[in-house]
Amino acid sequence: MNSRVLALNSIAPTSGDCVLYVMSRDQRVHDNHALLYAQAFAIEHKIPLVVVFNLFPRLGVRAREHFSFMLEGLKEVANELDTFNIPFVLSFGDMLAQIIELSTKLQPGLIVADFNPLRGVREVQKSLAKSLEVAVHVVDTHNIVPAWIISDKQEFAAHTMRRKLHKQLGSWLKEPETLKKHPFSYSSKLEAPDWQQAEALINSLDACGIQHGFTPGEKAAKNHASKFINDSLAHYSEQRNDPTSESQSSLSPYLHFGQISALRIVLDCMRATGHEPLLLHEPRMPRAAGNNPLHDGVDAFIEELVVRKELSDNFCLYSTSYDSLDGAPAWAQKTLTEHQDDPREHLYTQQQFESAATHDDVWNAAQYQLLKTGKIHGYMRMYWAKKILEWSQSADEAIKTAVYLNDHYSIDGGDPNGYVGILWSIAGLHDRPWFNRSVYGTVRYMSSSGLEKKFDTAVYIARWS
Ligand SMILES: Cc1cc2nc3c(=O)[nH]c(=O)nc-3n(C[C@H](O)[C@H](O)[C@H](O)COP(=O)(O)OP(=O)(O)OC[C@H]3O[C@@H](n4cnc5c(N)ncnc54)[C@H](O)[C@@H]3O)c2cc1C
Incomplete structure (x- = not known):
């Protein structure tokens, strides 16, 4: 088997009534190895190919603006797939239940899914592979070299x-190969995507107020x-x-x-x-x-x-603990625990951080950049997270605050890069011990005077505050 592909169960793919590609993380038509793999199998077995995306906005974390951005991208995916004679199904609600229902209706001989290392999607994919008598294959088309x-x-x-x-x-x-116009049409009627229902669902979510400016x-x-x-x-x-x-x-x-x-x-x-x-x-x-x-x-x-x-x-x-202190290296967990009770010069609640109400103008500017545009400059993201550690009661609390703010406001949030960036900054992940100091222990420290040596902080503050 192609080594971009991982079989999640031992069921052999068969020429059922179609191949079903469950699109999730890789929301594109071109340069998508999962779609190409699904199509190659469908063509070999002379069967149609159907793509499904399940919309299930998780309440409380990601915001309306993020789902709107995603939905507009999905509309383009659906239109583009149509020109390749590949129908696009939009389902709503619990992903596992929806895909099982669709699979019962479509009787695919193979289900293909794209790879995501985060817990929620992987659990659904595993449950799908267990629940159905259908081969379920995952394709890593996000990484250049497949993660496994x-x-x-x-x-x-x-x-x-x-x-x-x-x-x-x-x-x-x-x-990558190029997608072909699919030679085998799906003859039974499939419901057209209900974009209005999708928009209504997304509009019911809280907006975070960002104006990200990305088309x-x-x-x-x-x-x-x-x-x-x-x-x-x-x-x-x-x-x-x-x-x-x-x-x-x-x-x-x-x-x-x-x-x-x-x-x-x-x-x-x-x-x-x-x-x-x-x-x-x-x-x-x-x-x-x-x-x-x-x-x-x-x-x-x-x-x-x-x-x-x-x-x-x-x-x-x-590491299943990618968004908590448990995911940090042992040396960092130890040093942060040893310094847990160190006195903090400043202590802020999540709400104070959220509203950019700290004493530090440059930190507040970064938070304003996040609130306004949904994205902090990469270099400032490190400083932003490290100061949340310095001004929180504990490393655990700091990670929770940073994950919440990053996922709720960042247009690119809810991503492995974000969880790793936060653990790198707050809890020494992929780093080594540095000099011992208050609160941080031996986790690498950053200061505002250090920033001043790198760039004109006054310009940054004036721009965002
Ligand atoms: C506290 C913190 C939170 C972060 N949260 C996120 C997040 O939610 N989503 C996110 O995609 N990235 C996150 N990052 C990583 C990095 O800061 C962003 O990827 C980068 O700023 C995105 O802007 P860009 O596309 O202009 O980056 P560029 O510098 O142009 O980099 C190009 C691409 O490389 C990747 N990349 C760049 N830097 C990193 C990095 N340090 N780690 C992993 N991949 C990287 C990203 O995919 C990025 O789009 C975070 C970093 C930190 C320290």
């Missing part, structure tokens, strides 16, 4: 992941990536850590909702610059700039888009 291939265990740090990626990435950087959908994602490659990649290496510049790609919302694949972005970067990433040649990523800013840009960007991003999926795949 790159490593069979939780990686220790970025350098161990980088070494593994260095060995394997080359053989996975392949242009949703696969086409917009491709345009956004091209613009970044053409206009900003050459400045990325030098300026990405400056929160007053616009040098980051801002691709995370599109990547989070799977409206573009990391593979496509890397292939386009390589094509546009003619540069083979150093990661393919050099196990230790040189951080010093060379004399070609565009090539340095590709290397620095791939460090984030490939090494850091795939490390996040690795952690969430192998």
Whole structure:
């Protein structure tokens, strides 16, 4: 079997009445290995292919704006699939019950799902594989190297992941096949997606008030990536850590909702610059700039888009405690517990953090950036989370606050990158012990004076406060 594919049960796929692809994390038509795999099987067995997406807004965490962004992207998916003679079903409510019901109706010979390392989706996929007498296969089309291939265990740090990626990435950087117009039509009537019901459901959720400014959908994602490659990649290496510049790609919302694949972005970067990433040649990523800013840009960007991003999926795949202190390394849990009762100079409640009511102007500016745009600059995200630790009663409480704020407001929230970013900042994940100090113990510290050495904090504060 194709090693992007993992069988969740031992049932052999058969030529049932169709192949059913349960789209979840990878909400796109092109460069989607799960859809391509489903289509290849359907064509081989001369049967139709149906795609289903189940909409079940989890109350309380993600906000209306996030679901609206997703829904607009899904409308484009449905229209585009139609041009490939592939029907799109939109179901509502409990995902397991809905997919079981649909499967009973459609009688697929194979169910394909895309891979997500987070608990909720994986549990549903496993239950599906147990409940149905149908083969259920999961395809990793989010990572360039499938998460279970790159490593069979939780990686220790970025350098161990980088070494593994260095060995394997080359053989996975392949242009995906193109989707074909599906030659076998689904003849029985399938209900057309009820977008009105979907909108009503989403409109019943709380809005968080962000104005993210991103145009949703696969086409917009491709345009956004091209613009970044053409206009900003050459400045990325030098300026990405400056929160007053616009040098980051801002691709995370599109990547989070799977409206573009990391593979496509890397292939386009390589094509546009003619540069083979150093990661393919050099196990230790040189951080010093060379004399070609565009090539340095590709290397620095791939460090984030490939090494850091795939490390996040690795952690969430192998640690079920990815959003709590239990997921932190033992040394960090110990040091944070030892410093639990250290006096805090400032203590804030979740509500005070949420309303940007701390004494620290630069922290408040980051929180305002989040409240206004649904995204804090990547460099400030670290400072933002570390100060939540410093000004909370405990590390446990700090993680809860950071996870809530990040998932509720960030357009790219609810993502392995977010859980790992929070544990990295607050609880030493993928890091090493530093100097011992109050509250943090040996978890790496960041100060506002340190920020001032890196960029003009006054400009950042004036911009967002
Ligand atoms: C406390 C905290 C919370 C975070 N929350 C999220 C989140 O909710 N969603 C999210 O996608 N990222 C999160 N990150 C990681 C990172 O900050 C964002 O991915 C990045 O800022 C997104 O902006 P960009 O697309 O312009 O990044 P770019 O610098 O242009 O990077 C390109 C892509 O690489 C990946 N990437 C970049 N930095 C990281 C990183 N440190 N770890 C993993 N992948 C990375 C992302 O997919 C990103 O879109 C968080 C980091 C921290 C410290």
